[in-house]
Amino acid sequence: xxxxxxxxxxxxxxxxxxxxxxxxxxxxxxxxxxxxxxxxxxxxxxxxxxxxxxxxxxxxxxxxxxxxxxxxxxxxxxxxxxxxxxxxxxxxxxxxxxxxxxxxxxxxxxxxxxxxxxxxxxxxxxxxxxxxxxxxxxxxxxxxxxxxxxxxxxxxxxxxxxxxxxxxxxxxxxxxxxxxxxxxxxxxxxxxxxxxxxxxxxxxxxxxxxxxxxxxxxxxxxxxxxxxxxxxxxxxxxxxxxxxxxxxxxxxxxxxxxxx
Amino acid sequence: xxxxxxxxxxxxxxxxxxxxxxxxxxxxxxxxxxxxxxxxxxxxxxxxxxxxxxxxxxxxxxxxxxxxxxxxxxxxxxxxxxxxxxxxxxxxxxxxxxxxxxxxxxxxxxxxxxxxxxxxxxxxxxxxxxxxxxxxxxxxxxxxxxxxxxxxxxxxxxxxxxxxxxxxxxxxxxxxxxxxxxxxxxxxxxxxxxxxxxxxxxxxxxxxxxxxxxxxxxxxxxxxxxxxxxxxxxxxxxxxxxxxxxxxxxxxxxxxxxxxxxxxxxxxxxxxxxxxxxxxxxxxxxxxxxxxxxxxxxxxxxxxxxxxxxxxxxxxxxxxxxxxxx
Numbered sequence: 001x002x003x004x005x006x007x008x009x010x011x012x013x014x015x016x017x018x019x020x021x022x023x024x025x026x027x028x029x030x031x032x033x034x035x036x037x038x039x040x041x042x043x044x045x046x047x048x049x050x051x052x053x054x055x056x057x058x059x060x061x062x063x064x065x066x067x068x069x070x071x072x073x074x075x076x077x078x079x080x081x082x083x084x085x086x087x088x089x090x091x092x093x094x095x096x097x098x099x100x101x102x103x104x105x106x107x108x109x110x111x112x113x114x115x116x117x118x119x120x121x122x123x124x125x126x127x128x129x130x131x132x133x134x135x136x137x138x139x140x141x142x143x144x145x146x147x148x149x150x151x152x153x154x155x156x157x158x159x160x161x162x163x164x165x166x167x168x169x170x171x172x173x174x175x176x177x178x179x180x181x182x183x184x185x186x187x188x189x190x191x192x193x194x195x196x197x198x199x200x201x202x203x204x205x206x207x208x209x210x211x212x213x214x215x216x217x218x219x220x221x222x223x224x225x226x227x228x229x230x231x232x233x234x235x236x237x238x239x240x241x242x243x244x245x246x247x248x249x250x251x252x253x254x255x256x257x258x259x260x
Numbered sequence: 261x262x263x264x265x266x267x268x269x270x271x272x273x274x275x276x277x278x279x280x281x282x283x284x285x286x287x288x289x290x291x292x293x294x295x296x297x298x299x300x301x302x303x304x305x306x307x308x309x310x311x312x313x314x315x316x317x318x319x320x321x322x323x324x325x326x327x328x329x330x331x332x333x334x335x336x337x338x339x340x341x342x343x344x345x346x347x348x349x350x351x352x353x354x355x356x357x358x359x360x361x362x363x364x365x366x367x368x369x370x371x372x373x374x375x376x377x378x379x380x381x382x383x384x385x386x387x388x389x390x391x392x393x394x395x396x397x398x399x400x401x402x403x404x405x406x407x408x409x410x411x412x413x414x415x416x417x418x419x420x421x422x423x424x425x426x427x428x429x430x431x432x433x434x435x436x437x438x439x440x441x442x443x444x445x446x447x448x449x450x451x452x453x454x455x456x457x458x459x460x461x462x463x464x465x466x467x468x469x470x471x472x473x474x475x476x477x478x479x480x481x482x483x484x485x486x487x488x489x490x491x492x493x494x495x496x497x498x499x500x501x502x503x504x505x506x507x508x509x510x511x512x513x514x515x516x517x518x519x520x521x522x523x524x525x526x527x528x529x530x531x532x533x534x535x536x537x538x539x540x541x542x543x544x545x546x547x548x549x550x551x552x553x554x555x556x557x558x559x560x561x562x563x564x565x566x567x568x569x570x571x572x573x574x575x576x577x578x579x580x581x582x583x584x585x586x
Contacts, residue, residue: 073472074472074473077473077474089470090470091463093466094466098459102459102462102474103474106475110456126456166474
């Protein structure tokens with residue numbers, strides 16, 4: 001098992017508050033790894049540090065052995081580690097197709113001046129972007145809403161659009177922020193299958209932050225559990241389900257229960 | 261390169277015919293020669309407004325274009341008067357210098373968003389005015405006056421541009437020059453907005469975080485756009501100084517900066533040609549209300565409030581555009 005991403009002793013402090021304390025784990029290539037934990041456990045902060053949206057206080061994140069923490073988000077995206085956001089973060093006033101075309105910025109071969117003057121390479125790029133967007137939307141089963149304004153889409157489609165925008169960058173690692181939040185059972189299962197096919201057919205390593213336990217247990221190869229900023233467990237879904245510390249974090253310990 | 265439809269081509273043709281042939285014919289027939297100066301001003305102000313519109317396009321409210329127009333006017337005047345440059349060389353130099361200043365100022369302030377950015381740009385015009393008052397090279401409050409008219413340009417002995425000083429009718433010459441500059445500006449703006457850079461700007465306008473997550477270097481693009489915007493401001497200002505043959509620290513004031521922004525609002529932030537229409541309506545609207553004497557400002561501002569309230573997408577939104585036609 002070769003580690004694609006290594007999180008090494010990562011700590012994040014906001015003033016006196018420790019959001020993440022000395023977290024370490026590896027993500028293998030082609031793995032689906034979930035980060036779970038109760039509210040305020042520091043999951044989102046961890047994701048922000050991996051995608052360099054916020055600097056670490058100490059520790060570092062390695063991708064293929066290179067440090068990717070404490071850089072700029074667009075540089076990390078260029079290396080192939082791309083995050084998606086929750087559904088409200090979308091290009092609202094663009095159609096689905098336009099959004100996916102814009103997101104292919106990293107695949108551009110012509111310079112910005114080339115696009116301005118309409119060079120041959122730029123025209124080839126524009127044609128390629130359109131074609132790839134069609135392909136990607138078909139792969140995600142979104143061809144029928146290709147020309148819809150993003151602001152008119154229902155929640156489930158917005159989530160899928162978020163993933164489409166992330167995939168348009170041709171990532172090696174995709175970080176998904178709560179991809180199942182607010183979905184009913186059928187929508188969740190549809191999304192689970194979609195994420196699996198992204199991994200299986202496109203070879204994208206997936207990390208996700210999620211609250212929906214049944215979905216996490218179904219989709220994950222491995223799970224990392226955070227509580228109060230500390231990593232309390234790591235393992236396969238069945239190991240996690242039987243881990244005492246995890247049960248305690250979620251349900252409270254037996255002692256707490258009776259107030260001793 | 262522009263991929264215009266037949267209808268758009270006809271529209272552009274009519275517009276070009278109107279400003280290059282129609283207007284001079286009408287002015288010749290009616291004898292209202294003062295209209296040349298008014299229309300020349302509109303053309304130049306709309307160049308500066310085009311720049312403001314572009315900063316709106318990356319989601320920044322720019323109330324500082326007067327600063328860059330003033331910088332452009334001074335750079336051109338100093339190069340012509342003190343260094344003996346040809347005006348036609350000083351014009352791009354003025355634009356480039358304004359762009360350079362925009363890069364230096366823009367790197368720190370473009371991190372700010374919304375009202376914070378707007379507040380800082382609001383101060384810029386005042387800062388440039390005070391700088392012009394203080395520096396020896398700008399002659400302080402006396403400003404630069406009796407700037408020579410643009411000289412002729414010839415390449416390999418073939419005259420390309422005539423000497424303005426030897427002309428009987430400089431008004432017409434300045435009018436044509438301003439119109440050509442305006443058309444080049446708006447053609448470039450149209451092309452920019454419809455090319456990839458424009459699409460990236462739109463993505464940043466809608467969500468900077470998401471744009472950076474898909475690999476867009478948002479800090480770089482913000483600075484590039486602000487520099488282009490200020491280039492337009494510098495060109496407009498330099499041309500203005502040349503027509504007036506003088507530049508003073510008060511040539512462009514905070515109120516001018518506000519007007520550049522209003523031109524964009526009035527014409528429509530969603531349309532490339534919005535600022536052009538906005539400048540025309542705002543400039544003429546003010547003049548037309550002159551008869552009302554002391555009530556001029558009151559009526560003018562009331563009308564503006566009503567228009568912005570009921571046409572939030574600008575005057576061009578009155579036209580029944582199909583889809584997003586830019």
